[in-house]
Amino acid sequence: xxxxxxxxxxxxxxxxxxxxxxxxxxxxxxxxxxxxxxxxxxxxxxxxxxxxxxxxxxxxxxxxxxxxxxxxxxxxxxxxxxxxxxxxxxxxxxxxxxxxxxxxxxxxxxxxxxxxxxxxxxxxxxxxxxxxxxxxxxxxxxxxxxxxxxxxxxxxxxxxxxxxxxxxxxxxxxxxxxxxxxxxxxxxxxxxxxxxxxxxxxxxxxxxxxxxxxxxxxxxxxxxxxxxxxxxxxxxxxxxxxxxxxxxxxxxxxxxxxxxxxxxxxxxxxxxxxxxxxxxxxxxxxxxxxxxxxxxxxxxxxxxxxxxxxxxxxxxxxxxxxxxxxxxxxxxxxxxxxxxxx
Amino acid sequence: xxxxxxxxxxxxxxxxxxxxxxxxxxxxxxxxxxxxxxxxxxxxxxxxxxxxxxxxxxxxxxxxxxxxxxxxxxxxxxxxxxxxxxxxxxxxxxxxxxxxxxxxxxxxxxxxxxxxxxxxxxxxxxxxxxxxxxxxxxxxxxxxxxxxxxxxxxxxxxxxxxxxxxxxxxxxxxxxxxxxxxxxxxxxxxxxxxxxxxxxxxxxxxxxxxxxxxxxxxxxxxxxxxxxxxxxxxxxxxxxxxxxxxxxxxxxxxxxxxxxxxxxxxxxxxxxxxxxxxxxxxxxxxxxxxxxxxxxxxxxxxxxxxxxxxxxxxxxxxxxxxxxxxxxxxxxxxxxxxxxxxxxxxxxxxxxxxxxxxxxxxxxxxxxxxxxxxxxxxxxxxxxxxxxxxxxxxxxxxxxxxxxxxxxxxxxxxxxxxxxxxxxxxxxxxxxxxxxxxxxxxxxxxxxxxxxxxxxxxxxxxxxxxxxxxxxxxxxxxxxxxxxxxxxxxxxxxxxxxxxxxxxxxxxxxxxxxxxxxxx
Ligand SMILES: [Zn+2]
Ligand SMILES: [Zn+2]
Numbered sequence: 074x075x076x077x078x079x080x081x082x083x084x085x086x087x088x089x090x091x092x093x094x095x096x097x098x099x100x101x102x103x104x105x106x107x108x109x110x111x112x113x114x115x116x117x118x119x120x121x122x123x124x125x126x127x128x129x130x131x132x133x134x135x136x137x138x139x140x141x142x143x144x145x146x147x148x149x150x151x152x153x154x155x156x157x158x159x160x161x162x163x164x165x166x167x168x169x170x171x172x173x174x175x176x177x178x179x180x181x182x183x184x185x186x187x188x189x190x191x192x193x194x195x196x197x198x199x200x201x202x203x204x205x206x207x208x209x210x211x212x213x214x215x216x217x218x219x220x221x222x223x224x225x226x227x228x229x230x231x232x233x234x235x236x237x238x239x240x241x242x243x244x245x246x247x248x249x250x251x252x253x254x255x256x257x258x259x260x261x262x263x264x265x266x267x268x269x270x271x272x273x274x275x276x277x278x279x280x281x282x283x284x285x286x287x288x289x290x291x292x293x294x295x296x297x298x299x300x301x302x303x304x305x306x307x308x309x310x311x312x313x314x315x316x317x318x319x320x321x322x323x324x325x326x327x328x329x330x331x332x333x334x335x336x337x338x339x340x341x342x343x344x345x346x347x348x349x350x351x352x353x354x355x356x357x358x359x360x361x362x363x364x365x366x367x368x369x370x371x372x373x374x375x376x377x378x379x380x381x382x383x384x385x386x387x388x389x390x391x392x393x394x395x396x397x398x399x400x401x402x403x404x405x406x407x408x409x410x411x412x413x414x415x
Numbered sequence: 416x417x418x419x420x421x422x423x424x425x426x427x428x429x430x431x432x433x434x435x436x437x438x439x440x441x442x443x444x445x446x447x448x449x450x451x452x453x454x455x456x457x458x459x460x461x462x463x464x465x466x467x468x469x470x471x472x473x474x475x476x477x478x479x480x481x482x483x484x485x486x487x488x489x490x491x492x493x494x495x496x497x498x499x500x501x502x503x504x505x506x507x508x509x510x511x512x513x514x515x516x517x518x519x520x521x522x523x524x525x526x527x528x529x530x531x532x533x534x535x536x537x538x539x540x541x542x543x544x545x546x547x548x549x550x551x552x553x554x555x556x557x558x559x560x561x562x563x564x565x566x567x568x569x570x571x572x573x574x575x576x577x578x579x580x581x582x583x584x585x586x587x588x589x590x591x592x593x594x595x596x597x598x599x600x601x602x603x604x605x606x607x608x609x610x611x612x613x614x615x616x617x618x619x620x621x622x623x624x625x626x627x628x629x630x631x632x633x634x635x636x637x638x639x640x641x642x643x644x645x646x647x648x649x650x651x652x653x654x655x656x657x658x659x660x661x662x663x664x665x666x667x668x669x670x671x672x673x674x675x676x677x678x679x680x681x682x683x684x685x686x687x688x689x690x691x692x693x694x695x696x697x698x699x700x701x702x703x704x705x706x707x708x709x710x711x712x713x714x715x716x717x718x719x720x721x722x723x724x725x726x727x728x729x730x731x732x733x734x735x736x737x738x739x740x741x742x743x744x745x746x747x748x749x750x751x752x753x754x755x756x757x758x759x760x761x762x763x764x765x766x767x768x769x770x771x772x773x774x775x776x777x778x779x780x781x782x783x784x785x786x787x788x789x790x791x792x793x794x795x796x797x798x799x800x801x802x803x804x805x806x807x808x809x810x811x812x813x814x815x816x817x818x819x820x821x822x823x824x825x826x827x828x829x830x831x832x833x834x835x836x837x838x839x840x841x842x843x844x845x846x847x848x849x850x851x852x853x854x855x856x857x858x859x860x861x862x863x864x865x866x867x868x869x870x871x872x873x874x875x876x877x878x879x880x881x882x883x884x885x886x887x888x889x890x891x892x893x894x895x896x897x898x899x900x901x902x903x904x905x906x907x908x909x910x911x912x913x914x915x916x917x918x919x920x921x922x923x924x925x926x927x928x929x930x931x932x933x934x935x
Contacts, residue, residue: 210482211490211503215546223421234437307827307878310835310853321434330503330547332495337877341428376489383483 074151074169075176075202077368077391082178082202084169087151089118091167091178094394101153103180104164105130105245108395118146120155122163125274126245142191158182159193160348161246162280168196176200177362181371181395183347184354185217189253189280195361200368203359204395206349207327208373214327214351217254220344225256227323227342228301232260237297237320241306241340244268246348247325248303249275252282255301263288263297265304294318309340327351359386371395418445419454419516420548426458426565432572435565439573448600449517455603456595457520457563458570460712465559466526467534469497472558475538476501498554505550508543519549520595523556568663578604582664584611590666616649616660617686617732617740621807622793636797637771638744639780640729641789642810644702644894645690646709650726652678652685653736659691667691670709673719674726677760684736685754688801689728689766699788701934703896728755729766732801743798777811784813785933790894815891816933818907819916819924821846822886825868826879828853832861833868833880836912838888840903842927846884847903849930854888854912864915887919888912895933905930 076083081093081100089099096113103109105119105126116136119127124139140146142165145154155165160181167178177198186192224240231238242248248268255262262285264272269287276282286292288302294317308314309322327347328334335343350358355377359367367388369378374390381388425438439458443451456462480487482504494500522541526534542550555561567586574589575582584607648667651658657678659667668675671691678685693700693708700722708714708722731751732739739747748768755765769776771794780792791812799806820838823846828834834854839846854861864886871883893909900906905927 209490209493210486211494211500213503213507213547230441234434307831310826311828312853331493332499341430341434342424343428373489376486380483380486 074171074174075178075200077393082393084151086171087148087153087169089148089153090114091169092180092393092395099148101167102127103158103167103178104161106161106181109180118153120163120165122275122278122280123165124163125277126163126271129270129274156196157191157194159184159187159190162190162249162275163278164190166194166196168198174199176202177364178202179204179358181206181349182358183350184358185214185350187217187250187254187348189249189282193358195358198362198364200366201359201362201364202368202370202391203355203377204349205355205369205372205374205377207347207351208355208369208377210352212327212330212347212351213353214345214347217346220325220346221254221256224251224323224325224344225259227321228255228259231321232299235298235319237294237299237317238301239309239314239320239322240301240303241309241322241324242303244271244305247346248272249280249282250346250348251303251325252285257283260299260301261286261296263292263300263302265302265308267305268303306338306340356381416514416516416519416545416549416552418442419450420546420552422454423552423563424548426569432566432569435569436573436576439565439569440577443573443577446516449595450515452595452598452600452603453517453520455570455574455589455600456593457561458565459567459589460564461594462556462561462563463524463527466523466557467538469558469560471531472501472538472554473497475535476505476542479506479539479543480504481506496560498551498558498560501554502547502551505543507546511544511546514544517595519545519553523553524596526557566663567665571664574604580604580607581611581615583615583660586660586664586666587611587614587658590669613653613656614651614658614666616651616658617688617738618802619647619649619662620688620730620802621804622810623807625809625811638795638797639769639771639776640766640793640795641780641784641787642791642793643690643692643699643727644788644790645692645699645727646702646705648689648691648726649732650674650678650685650687650689651733652681653683655679655683667709670714671724672714673762674724677726677762680758680760681754682735684733686731686733687726687728687751688730688732689726692725692727693722694725695723701788701896703898723762725762725764727764727766729768730801740801740803742800744795744801745797747801781811781813789813812893815893815909816895818850818890818892818930819887819919820850820890821884821921821924822864822868822882822888823848823884824879825882832865834861834865836888838890838912839884840925840927840930841922842903846921846924847927849901849903849905849927850890850892850907850910850912852890852910852912854915856912856915860915884921887916887921887924889914889916895930897934903927905934 080095080097082091089101090097091101092103092109093100094111098115100114100117102117102119105123110127112131118138121139121141124137140155142155142157145152152170154168156168158164158166158180160183164180166180169176175198177196181204182193184193228238242251244267264285265288272282306324322340323342324338324340325344325346327349329343330345365387367381367386368391369388370391370393378388378390422438422442426435429435491500571582571586574585588603647662649660657668657675659671661667693705704722708718711718731747734750755763784791791810794809796806820840822836823839824837825833826835836854837848837851839848868880868882872880873883874881891911891913892907896906898906
């Protein structure tokens with residue numbers, strides 16, 4: 074029912090694409106990360122909580138239709154519906170049904186509840202197209218409450234030492250995930266302008282975020298002394314930050330479980346916190362769909378596919394252009410499969 | 416143990432010594448004396464010898480890890496060393512008891528006396544109890560791969576701030592033979608004793624770096640001296656004992672047995688200030704050579720022969736039991752000259768002192784620095800007392816080198832412009848990375864380069880772009896040193912990117928061979 078073309082995942086019966094990486098007539102978008110939401114298509118369909126963010130990123134005047142989770146839409150006799158992917162606010166899996174055959178495109182997803190995006194739901198299907206960003210058994214996340222405990226302790230310790238706390242994270246996804254879970258009783262929480270813009274767009278679509286302050290060029294370095302600052306990691310290389318008397322830097326990503334990546338990031342602390350499923354999560358999600366056919370893409374595709382085949386599933390690799398810059402769990406590592414690099 | 420592995424991570428990535436000290440103090444305040452002494456032992460390089468060979472650790476771990484061989488192989492390719500991949504793959508046992516560091520260390524030391532079967536049983540039972548960081552630590556420890564040492568001054572400062580004891584006294588106590596089973600934490604920080612004092616050096620006479628043009632005043636007489644690429648130290652000889660102290664408060668006596676035995680022949684109550692130099696056939700070698708020797712755990716006769724050292728003495732803070740603070744540099748110098756002449760020891764050199772008559776003398780010496788393999792020139796006031804903070808010695812660095820290098824990788828600054836560059840020089844037909852720095856260029860040029868980078872990106876790795884190697888930059892470098900840790904075999908100190916050489920083609924950039932000619 075779905076084909077893998079050089080423009081993206083395509084449904085010829087309904088004449089629409091899912092997460093295309095070229096301009097098309099009709100694009101169904103799983104979520105607003107730039108490797109999934111490509112600009113220039115004639116019309117878009119997304120979850121209602123992705124609307125403003127998509128407009129922020131793709132342009133105010135895009136032609137956009139939205140759906141709630143589980144709300145069906147028929148195009149050319151094909152039934153389309155969106156289901157929570159748990160990746161970021163408004164992220165969705167796309168379910169496509171025609172004549173009792175069901176396909177599901179996962180987009181990016183995580184199986185652990187993060188408290189801010191609608192929790193992942195397994196959608197029964199015949200064919201499941203899954204991501205595999207962290208498709209190796211070395212990726213084994215600890216529960217997020219443990220990670221946030223570490224992050225709170227780190228902030229407290231920095232505060233004791235009179236140091237500002239800077240945490241790098243992608244403006245859409247990781248930023249809200251952290252903002253929601255960090256303990257705001259410890260001190261003031263600031264976000265970088267780019268994150269504030271994203272937050273405003275998400276709030277316009279109904280996301281409820283805790284109160285925060287926005288970092289501006291006028292923010293005095295003094296007032297940051299006991300603060301927790303969410304910012305894009307590029308800020309760590311800036312002369313602006315180097316003028317702050319005392320600060321610590323941290324970075325959150327699934328890659329932080331690897332020492333070679335951890336070293337390369339050149340930050341004081343690494344937190345293993347991801348918006349993608351780990352190995353166990355990926356395997357559990359695939360099995361929960363009950364799918365007979367599995368298409369693996371976007372990450373350690375070969376590895377996950379082979380492992381699923383050895384467990385008796387019909388699994389194969391498909392090439393897509395997802396991954397690459399777009400969300401901060403994506404930057405490719407040496408030894409990665411080639412498809413993650415642009 | 417979680418607090419200890421967190422401490423290790425903090426120490427590994429701390430950007431300043433102060434942060435390391437704070438982290439260590441925070442840890443010490445969280446744990447009891449037994450954990451404290453174990454932590455101090457590990458951080459000062461006292462660890463159990465290799466207990467279980469890596470091959471055995473691998474095969475035992477595979478009894479815990481239930482994945483096919485090919486998948487294990489793929490995991491190993493992504494991670495670094497063996498203990499890392501094992502620490503990530505061994506399944507976690509839920510509701511793990513949190514054990515203290517000392518409990519783990521007691522078990523690990525006990526392993527050494529156990530049969531292989533007992534060791535296996537321990538491994539299967541206890542390794543899965545720890546979290547990944549804890550497992551990594553233990554797997555490295557039992558396979559003899561752990562290198563946990565932090566710089567001794569960090570440990571000493573933290574202990575001193577916690578206990579109120581003088582740093583030097585702690586440094587001396589820590590440098591003696593002990594294990595966590597022969598010394599308690601309370602004993603380590605026991606109150607000061609008379610014997611502690613005998614070993615102590617004087618506060619080092621302060622040195623500041625000056626980059627401004629020299630303003631000569633007629634009231635002061637100055638003396639000029641080469642500053643070599645050595646390690647400043649005081650050798651203290653009192654009551655028949657020799658202690659060699661670095662400026663950072665590290666006790667180096669056992670690293671230089673030849674200097675220790677040399678000093679035993681000095682008159683009772685002698686303290687010399689000077690530089691330890693790696694020295695071969697009359698030529699001073701670079702500090703990196705000396706540091707490589709210091710890093711060796713045991714100083715064998717072979718190492719002493721391979722890297723001979725001398726002590727280039729330039730001051731005498733104590734003579735025949737008399738502190739000479741109040742004496743002038745010239746007076747101390749006369750006594751020092753007599754001492755060096757009378758002892759007549761080949762490894763005890765006397766610094767060359769040149770009277771300063773005009774700014775020309777200084778310029779001449781600076782110009783000669785590179786050829787003489789000196790790092791620059793020290794200026795000292797002839798009439799100053801020892802360690803007089805008002806009369807600091809002035810260090811003037813030799814001129815910088817200019818190197819032309821090709822842009823290879825770029826990363827953004829905050830203004831969203833690519834302004835952090837990694838540069839390389841030619842090694843045959845290949846470019847090897849030698850320097851990384853933020854460009855000190857105007858916005859116009861940065862914009863132009865940024866545009867070039869965006870249009871000539873070959874690859875992206877996270878925030879880093881690989882750029883078509885075409886642009887040439889002039890960088891200024893203070894000095895070039897040998898380095899085994901760098902792929903190029905050299906490391907450049909104090910790199911600044913100062914100009915974009917638009918007229919130069921990539922092939923006109925410098926070569927590794929030409930850079931190596933300037934190694935100190
Ligand atoms: Zn994503
Ligand atoms: Zn993605």
